[in-house]
Amino acid sequence: MIEVEALTKVYPGGVEAVKGISFTVEPGEVFGLLGPNGAGKSTTIGMLTTTVKPTTGTARLAGFDVASQPIAARSVSSVVFQEAVVDRSLSGRRNLELHASLWRADGANIEKLAESLGVADLLDRPVETYSGGQRRRLEIARALVSEPSVLFLDEPTVGLDPRIRHELLDVIDGLRSRRELTLLLTTHYLDEAERLCDRVAIIHRGEIVALDTPVALRATLSDIVELRVEGDGSHALAHLRECGVAGADAFAVGSTLTVPLDGRSAAATMAEIEVLELRLTALSTRRPTLDDVYLRLTGGRLAEAA
């Protein structure tokens, strides 16, 4: 449904926002682009939705090339942008009707759509009276009015409180049951990618540094011993390496050390660490997360970069 090949974008002024990315998304798949601020996520969505002109490479939606067949490519897709686009002074219903007429879509399904996104009761209120989460739902309803085959969601949950964020994740997860819909979403939240996506591409400075299912990405790392020390962790890390407790794939961020076990026993490793007199403030073992995968690949922590 989405075919991206060696796609690049160099903005005027020379910023290389996207540096030759390739991936395909199957019909009905939920695909995530995961990366920190400035990674090139919105630029990629911009190119796929024909608002940003690719510098080189190709992208096709349902077989339509975004550069040479932009109208056809646009007709099969819809997008919920990072920034709000609904008219705040109009009612939700009016926003949906306007969008339907713009797309010459059948406005008859507006009620049903609003129902399925949980905004039916608000439809006749001006959008400026909606909460952030309600507005986001309306924007998704708006994007679905044209019955797209592909829906792009650019950071759908940014700026929402945790409860509303989880509600919205349920709503997005519910879109999966529309079998005809392919979803591409961007996020810098790992739990979001993990919960929603069939496959995730980790994007770092305009390049895809890993692409797989969340489970397979996590499987690239073994279980982890995590320790926290007083002060800077880099001395402790050097010490652990000297003693053969930590391998090359261990890393320190601030005072936290992450030591993949790589087949060693957790109990033995923790016992070895305890005799080293490192001024520990915490010591535990845990399963690897996507954050660890990201860190190992990029040397920067997602949450901090975001």
Ligand SMILES: Nc1ncnc2c1ncn2[C@@H]1O[C@H](COP(=O)(O)OP(=O)(O)OP(=O)(O)O)[C@@H](O)[C@H]1O
């Ligand atoms: N119109 C533009 N002109 C010049 N540079 C741009 C333009 N738009 C984006 N950039 C630059 O391209 C890079 C990628 O930006 P982009 O918006 O695609 O990142 P992003 O992954 O969506 O980040 P965020 O998580 O903050 O939304 C950044 O360095 C940004 O400053």
Ligand SMILES: [Mg+2]
């Ligand atoms: Mg963005």
